[in-house]
Amino acid sequence: MALRDGKTDEQILLRTTGLTKAFRGLVALRDQTITLRAREIVGVIGPNGSGKSTFFNLITGFSQPNSGQIEFKGRSIVGMHTSRIVALGIARTFQGSRLFGTLTVRENVLAAAQLREPVGPIASIVRGSLYQRRVAAAEVVATELLDLMGLSDQADRLAADLPYGDQRRLEIARALATKPELLLLDEPAAGLDSNETKVLAGLIRTIRDRYGVAVVVVEHDMDLIMGLCERIQVLATGEVICVGTPEEVRNHPRVREAYLGHS
């Protein structure tokens, strides 16, 4: 670790330091610190209420930390509005799923792809050549991502009508359509069977290789995390109890006590 830290900061994609968040006195996350490099796949695990989702909400600007720093590509993003943070290159999915239910599968991805191919209200009414180009470019992105996630057959269905497993993949496709450099996946394997989970792990690796994104996976599911992640951070009651490779984490006494012991 020390050696890699000695390299230039440019390789560091995300760095949080001393991140603390309390809700009405209840500390959800205390003094959390993590460093992420481009193209890394990192897992964050911990039992319920250990602060995993809080961590994502802080990074994506859905809630503000009480103290601590969040730097993305060397610039502080604390206090920034969510839509700006997304524009900088951080995309996320949600626990459960939050799709645009009345839009089709394809439209869900298009709505996100439009971030990089923006079309304003006036342009939408006038429909000049730039509008046509941007609409076409977004369609290309959507087609590619739906193919990748195996959703092409379902492209014209309403998102709300999709089976659960497909909804989870659509969430990932939609997040990718914003062309992120960092992808945050909140319990992507929840509700999937072990076979679907295996497919998902393969997909996440493909995504990393093809688009060069760094991925943070917050998960309960140890199988997914252990098989997929290069580094793992373990949280318990809002505090970091260890960081390391899957092997190191598995054998860490406090992890066994705090997390594995339960399951």
Add this chain to the structure above:
Amino acid sequence: MKADPRIPIAVGAALLLAAGVAFGAPHMVGDYFVRILLLIALNSILVLSLSLSNGFTGVFSLGHVGFIGAGAYAAGILSLTVQQKKALLPHLPDLLNWFSLPFLPATLVAGLFAALLAVIVGYPLMRLSGYFVSVATMGFLIIVNVVLINASDFTRGARTFTGVPLATTLPWVIGWLAVTLLVLARLVYSPFGRRMKAVRDDTIAASAVGISVLRARLVAFVIGAFFAGVGGSLYAHYLGSFSPNTFYFAMTMNLIAMLVLGGMGSLSGAIIGVICVSILSELLRSVERGFTIGDITVPALFGASQIVLGFLFILIMIFRPKGIMGDRELTFGLSGRSANQNHKEGKDR
């Protein structure tokens, strides 16, 4: 999006038909029907403008009629003749009392005035969601009403504002309806419209894909207000005289009922809602006066039409809670595909 060309085509076909009606109707049918057609077209403009925020963006505004009222009074003040202004509005500021605008520019200015008002009101209010924004926009409506009543230098206060030239004819209204429909169809079925619907479906997910919730809502609110202002001007030039209470809760409820009945997420639904309610209330109104069939005489039952309409709304909300059209569009048989639904595979390939 590949289904898109059909919607403009459908809109075009509808407008061609409407243009035929606009110029043909006065020669073919009596004044009564021309008046009903005019009111249907006029209310369609108002309900369409309401659908942008309430239907497509999920901001259920109860203040929309405030923009209609503002537009009506703005246009009314602008198009009174200089002599009328001296007689009716003697305290009108010098800036406004020396000129008189023709119908079209007055209408455009009324629309822009309503839009400007929407920017000012919407900037703080479009941060609210759900019931909060409904109640807050209702507050706006109440403020507009109170201002109209008290700014008597401009509005003659609670007294009737009168003398507005009766310039609103059927072709004018159909023309404006065409513009409204064209602009809204393009907006709603575009990437920006998709952003509006994304905001309606889930604001959190919308911001997580980089959509500015405030901007999407504000744009819908302001464009809706523009056409509400235009509709207000048409209304003013249709009635000739009106008072602040013309543009208050009764009109609000009427427009919302038409929108909800027709389907909140559908432009054609909005118009269908207007047609159904208008025709039904006309029919019921004649029934209400009492009639005789053979030996049976039905006495006049005043208020019966409102009761029947009320029941109808209850029934529709029970059996078709998303309104007649829901979020589908009528495309005149050009495609069986609805705007949002397609379960037939490979249709868009």
